[in-house]
Each structure stands twice: as C-alpha cells, then as structure tokens.
Amino acid sequence: MTEQAGGARAEWLRGLNPTAKLAAVLLLGAAAMAFPSPVLGACLIVVLFVVAASSGMLAPFAKLMVGFGIPVTIMLLFIQGCYSPANVTFIADLGFARLGLEGVMSALQTVVTLLVFLGGFYLMNETTYTGELVADLTSRGLPPKAGYLVLASLNVVPQMRRRMATIQEAQVSRGLDMEGSLVSRLRATIPLLGPVIMSSLTDAEERSMTLETHGFHLNEVRHTSYVVVHHARADRPIVVIAVALFVVSLAIRIAALAGLIAI
Amino acid sequence: MKIEVKNLVHEYIPGQRALDGVNLTIEGTEPLAIIGQNGAGKTTLVKHFDAILRPTSGTVVINGRDLSELTCAQWAAQVGYVFQNPDNQLFLETVRKEFEFGPRQVGMDEARIEKRLKHVAELVGLADKLDVNPADLSPAEKKFCAIGSVVMMDCDVVIFDEPTCGQDLEGNARLERIIAALRDAGKLCITISHDVKFVTRCFPRAVVMCQGKVLVQGPVEEVFSQVDLLKQSFVVPPPICRVALGAGMSQAVFSVDDLVERVRKERNNCE
Amino acid sequence: MSEAALRVEDFSFRYRDTKRYAVRHLSFEVPQGGFLCVVGPNGSGKSTLCNALVGLIPHHFTGKLHGTVSVFGSDVSKKTIADLSTDIGFVFQNPFNQLSYTANTVAEELAYGLCNRGVPRDEMVVRVEAIAHTLRLDGLLERNPLELSGGQVQRVALGSTLILNPKILVLDECTTQLDPLGSEEIFDIVRALNEDGMTVVMVDHDMERVARCADTVLALRDGNQVALGTPREVFGMAGLEEQGVDIPDFVRVTRALSASGLADGDIELTEGPTIERVREAMGR
Secondary structure (H helix, E strand, C coil): CCCCCCHHHHHHHHCCCHHHHHHHHHHHHHHHHHCCCHHHHHHHHHHHHHHHHHCCCHHHHHHHHHHHHHHHHHHHHHHHHHHCCCCCCEEEECCCCEEEHHHHHHHHHHHHHHHHHHHHHHHHHHHCCHHHHHHHHHHCCCCHHHHHHHHHHHHHHHHHHHHHHHHHHHHHCCCCCCCCCHHHHHHHHHHHHHHHHHHHHHHHHHHHHHHHHCCCCCCCCCCCCCCCCCCCCCHHHHHHHHHHHHHHHHHHHHHHHCCCCCC | CEEEEEEEEEEEECCEEEEEEEEEEEECCCCEEEECCCCCCHHHHHCCCCCCCCCCEEEEEECCEEHHHCCHHHHCCCEEEECCCHHHCCCCCCHHHHHHHHHHHCCCCHHHHHHHHHHHHHHHCCHHHCCCCHHHCCHHHHHHHHHHHHHCCCCCEEEEECCCCCCCHHHHHHHHHHHHHHHHCCCEEEEECCCHHHHHHHCCEEEEEECCEEEEEEEHHHHHHCHHHHHHCCCCCCHHHHHHHHCCCCCCCCCHHHHHHHHHHHHHHHC | CCCCCEEEEEEEEEECCCCCCCEEEEEEEECCCCEEEEECCCCCCHHHHHHHHCCHHHHCCCEEEEEEEEECCEEHHHCCHHHHCCCEEEECCCHHHHCCCCCCCHHHHHHHHHHHCCCCHHHHHHHHHHHHHHCCCHHHCCCCHHHCCHHHHHHHHHHHHHCCCCCEEEEECCCCCCCHHHHHHHHHHHHHHHHCCCEEEEECCCHHHHHHHCCEEEEEECCEEEEEECHHHHHHCCCCHHHCCCCCHHHHHHHHHHHCCCCCCCCCCCHHHHHHHHHHHHCC
C-alpha cells in the first residue's frame, strides 16, 4: 500500500516477488505455530527485527511489535496462565489464582506466532504494492474476482473512514455533541454507522455496474495487468528456506505428538 | 445579523492555503449566494460560520461573538448547515425523526417542534412522507429532507451547499420558495451554488470567490456586470444576462420579463 | 441506408418489486455519428433508458420488459454487458463510484478495462498514454485517483471508458457534480469525439448546452416519450415547460420578444442569434 515507507533502504525487500513474500510470511508464521515450543517463533521474531533494521524500518517496526506484543502477552499470560484447563505444573501463586506452566507456554506460543504473522505482514505490506501482489497472483491463476475482492476491500476502508468523518461533521453541525467522555462519544457515533454502511452499499452497487460495463466478466480471456511485477534472484531461496522450516517444524510437532521425541 | 470575517486563513495541509486571507462583512438578512470554481474556498469559508472548521488564523465574529467562544454543537442553535450530499447527513429511520433531531439537540420545546414540523414539512414538500425512511426517498426528496431537518432548527443563519445539484425545474421552484420563506422569516440564507441561473433568480447579492479569496461582492446586477473580473474565477453569467450584455445593455438583466422590458425602453429611446 | 447505431422499439420496463413502469413505449433511433440528448424532469426515466442502452437492463437490473433495444442491429438482451462494453461505453453521474477501486494510480485506472480483455502490457502503456493525452490527464498518471478533484476523476472515468474504443458513448448526467469549468472540459471532449464519428447519447439538464450540441432531442416525462426531434422542433413545442421539461433561456427570450410584438420570426436556440434578435428588437 505505502509507496515511500522505509525509504531507499527498503529497496531489496521491495524488489522481491510479492507472491514469494506472501508465501514466506505465511510459511514462517505457520512454522512458528507448528513448532512445539515458542523458541522457533522467538528466533523468527529476531530475524524479522534484523530484516526491518536492514531495510531502515526498525523504529516503526519495533513500535508496532512492542505496542501489540506487550498487551497481548500480558493478557494471554493472565488468561491462559491462570485459567488454562491444561495447567498441571504451577509455577507461581498470585493469591487469587495460580500460574500454570502449560498455560504460560501455550500463551507464549500464541504470542510469538501472532507476532511472526504481524511482523511479517507489516514488512510485506510496507514494501509491497498490493496491486502488484494481486497482479502476480492473478497471472498465477487466482480468479480475477478474488483479486478484485482483495484490492477493493483495501480501498473501501479509507473511503468509509472519510465518509464517517463527513457524517460526523454533519451531525455535530446539527447540535450532536461529539466532545466529552469516550463513552458519550461512542454513544453518539453508533447511530451514524447506519448511513456509512448504507451509502457504502449504494456506492458498491454503482461500482459493480462500472465493473460490468468495463468488461469485468469477459471470462474467456485471461486478465492482464498494467502493474509491473518484480522478480528477484533471492525469491527462490527465501521460499525454499521458509518451506523447509515449516516442514521441519511440522515434522517435529508430529513426532512430539506421537511421543517419538520429548519437548 | 452581522457576520464579520477578518483575514481568515485556513490550511487543511500546513502550507497550503484553502483560504488565503478572506475579509468579508455580511450584514442584514438578504439572501446571499457564494459562487466560484471548485477549490475556490467556498465550502471552507462557510464551514467557519458554524465552527465545523476553525481558522488557522484570522477571526470570524457572528453578532459580536467570536466563533471560537462556542463549540460547533453549541453554534448549531444559531447557524444551520445543509451539506451537499444528503446521504452524509441523514441517519434516522423516518423523515419525522430527522426533522425532530436537530431541534431536540438544541433544546427546542416539544410543542414548538410539533408546530414547526407541520410548517416545514409543507414547505419542503414532504408532508405526506413523514413516516417514510429517508433511505427510500428519491435523491431530490432526500435533499429536501436534509434541508427540512436544518430549517426545523429555526437558526438565524441557514447555509445551503449546492442545493440545486440534481434538482429539476420543480425542485428548483421549491428551493426558490424555501429561500423566500427564510427571507420573510428574517433568517439569513447563505447558499453556495454553481448554478448562476438559480443564483440570479433567488439571490439579490453574491460573493465571488477565487483561489481562497473574495474576488468581488455586491448586488448580483453589479457582480454579473463585471464580465472580465468574473472570467478570472471562471464564472460565466447566466444566459439571459449574456444576451443582455451582448446586445449592448449597460446593466445585467436576469429574467425574461426584465429583458423584454429593457428592450421596449431602448426601442422607445431610439424612436 | 446505414444501420442505426441504436434502435429502441416500443421499449417498456418495470423494475422488479416496483408497481410503475419506469419507461413506457419508447421508440427512436440514433444513426451512427448521431448526438442524442435526453431531457426531462427527475424520475422521468432518463437513467432507466441509459441502463437499457448499455445492457444493465435486463442483465443487471431485472424486471418486466417489453420491446427491444438493439446496438448495431443486435438485441441487447441477447448479449452480455461485458460483450456490449466493446461497442458501447457508459459514464454516469458520480465520478467517484466509477473508479474500479483496484487502482492506486490514474494509469492503472485507465488501463482497467484493457486488463479485463487480456491486452498485453506494452500495448496498454501506449493506449494509456494516448488517452491521457486526449483527456489532458498527462500530468496525473502517477497520482492516486481518490485524491483527484471531481472534474479530474470524471475525466479519468471517461478515459477508462474511451480507452476501450467504444463506437457509442452514453453519458448519464455525468457533469452534475462538476463545476461549470469541469463540465465544459468534459463536454468539449465529448463534442470532439462526436465530430470524429462517435455516436453520443447524453442525459443533461443544461438546456442551453443541449440546444447547442444535440442533433436530436428526446424529452421524457413519467416514463413517456413526450417529444422527439431536432432541438428546434422539440424546444419549439408549446407547453413543454408545463410538462416539467426545462427549455433553453434563449428560447424563452426569443419567444417572449415575439409574443410582445418586439420581434417576429422563429425561436432561437443559441446565444449569438438571440443577441442578434435582441439588437434588432432594440432598433440597433
């Protein structure tokens, strides 16, 4: 989506094939999830930090990871650590509840997996033009309708946000008080969602007419794209490593479940 | 009624002036039109009149009271604003609820709301559609519903943004009646419009904006006589006025009857 | 006689779930290279007619239909909208709803219809540049379409339609949301295209413009065809305003001059001749 973020140093990430990036993010996230301990995920997070730093995006990346990571970790540690039914080994007594090792590990596993996905997607999003990704996927056989859904939904959100602002403005000018506490602002906002959704639907109707009159449903032809799709020499090794990590993690998880190895 | 705008500057993006030092005094309650190209700053200017926007610098004083003294919601009792797109303004389930919403927000008593409702619904032509969901109205009716919901609030100043957009002959005639009714009730009606025919039919005075500044203002006859000045702002006088000026009449004329009358006079002078 | 670009024969249509026919018994033809303007009050069926011409009726909007609409001799209802889009381009009122919402630059937006047709990228680039030049969008190709002004977006919408080289262009009040300068820009382009042989059907509310440009005017009221003919024939008809159909102010002026005995002769449709008439009446 963003064109300039990261500046020139993000170039090498930008030059990668978008599908390769997507595949790598998904596979690494899946590997972190499959691996039967948070260790792999933690390592991958370190790798992502290195990649972010090498692309000149360390500050915003760190802000996102910490800003999301800390509250989620605390929340999950509390919920799963104290209340997971899997808890048998208790490592601390908080007075009102006891912290269980199994719950803690499972919470950490979830957190690192989420962070790998989040960080991966962030880096990808910052260095990939979505239009390019969709063009690449379409040329690889993704149905144009699916591609359209991805692109259109990305563009509709900012559009809806703009409309929400205008509608709010209109109501404030009719005496609706939008200042004051969060609760009262929220209460004032909810009824305004109706017209936002309604008008988005009306727009969608007209837009679908536009698409049709521009030949969107000409099915027999393969759609082409105006966007230039990047390819880089590093694409293949990156995907291969990601696949390998995922397969190995999955194998270890299966082996652990089957009792062949102990974690 | 007096609105004083002094050195008003507004920047949406720092460094880019949407309003570049507007000085304007609006006195009395004669309907006033604001015309000019898109991007000339018309909407930005009027959004300062009910504090939807705050000046980057400069002041707006309404009846001696500085705009910054109250919030937008508080100004709502005095200044009503009808947005260009009614879909951005209507959000309740029935026309009646839309009409009652604004007055209740500004604390009008129920008896008065009831009384005004009948009158306003009649004026905007929605008397038999009070229980209809605004979403089911035609685009033109939606516009009138938005207008009605603001007129209901009985503000001293009512602002319309492009009311003729999407209206036909009948709709324009109704708008003309609404503006006349506001004038008769002693309300100041300020209207942004591209439609110069409509402007010259309903508004005795106009302000022409160009590139964030007031280019020319005054009675419409004077404003539209200054063809060269208008060209700067890409405003073209309405057809009848062009005919009159083209035929060598010294002053702008806007109605067919006035034009014929003027022709008759000129003819008598010649004979 | 060459085949008509558009032929509408006794066409009536009622949208599904509505009681009233939106249009009734419309019959007219537009020759190749013709310029038809459709006028009439709101709700008179102008948009319905446009939807029918481009095939949105009956393919997108369903309902009860009688009669036929044919484009270059073939029945619209027997083709798909996508197929029709190679012959007939459509631009409607709200410019922002005509963006595909898949493009982050004007160039991509313009190329959208070509992508759907599998046109190779090299050819796309050439055609995008050509159309951008025609529509004076050259400097905007790398901009995000959502950040343009209404007039610019409408030019992009027109461009993304014209890039498909349609033979017929249907414009449904496409300048309503633009300022006078923006409208004139669009309009000059349409006129030039018409002079180059493109068939144009335009719904418009600016009667002076209609009188200046149309070779045929179709007036609708409540879904019925109330007048069809040259601008002079249609706007010369008595009682059109009582039907809610607007007429050019030049017609009003020249008619009033005749009625008050200050001039004689027929109505005038455009500014120049009207000025002449007024000068004469003034005795100059």
